[in-house]
Amino acid sequence: SPNDAPRILRALSVLEETGRPLASFAAAPPVADWRGIALTPDRKSLYARIDARFAAMLRAGALDEARALLARGLDPGLPAMKAHGAPWLAAHLRGEIDLAEAARRAQQDTRRYAKRQFTWIAHQLGPGWLRLTAEAEDRRLAGALAQLDQP
Structure with a gap:
């Protein structure tokens, strides 16, 4: 576009x-001839990790970082102002939403981004790709790796 x-x-x-x-x-x-394996986390556990990570970022000072960016008067279209959670934290700092709502929306946006990444990798690797969850058994992983050596 x-x-x-x-x-x-x-x-x-x-x-x-x-x-x-x-x-x-x-x-x-x-x-070259290649085969792909995608080691992907279970979506439910990934989404829980995304939520926990954003909460940890808030505890580590993400709100102060957003405040500093806003104070610089940067264009909202800049990548730094569109980073995961930044628009929602900015909305909170402007008094438009409370912090809990900002966190909820930021986490939801990040989960949607992760979902798009799942879709992207599926299209990149095509129909024959092997998808193994991070929780896959060692036996399944060993079998998948053995398939890489087959013509």
Whole structure:
């Protein structure tokens, strides 16, 4: 999209560094035969970890960091102002929502981001990819790794 500044910036960065447009990498044949394994956490446990991590960030001073960013008068469109939780903490600091609501919304946004990452990896690896949860048994992991050696 012509309005997607981060994607445009990424495409221009790749072009500048490599001399090739970003699309040429997707169209190129694979350099080697490869197989992928995605070690993914169970969604329920991942979401619980996301919630706990945001709570820990609040305890470690995320609100003070958001306050400092707001004090600088930065453009809300800048990446730093759009970081996970930053818009909601800013809304809290402006008195628009309470801290509990800011945390709830930030955690929800981060869970949605994680869900998009699951979808992305599934599309990147295609239908034959092996998805193992982090809680997978050693036997399953060993079997999956053995498949990597098969033609």
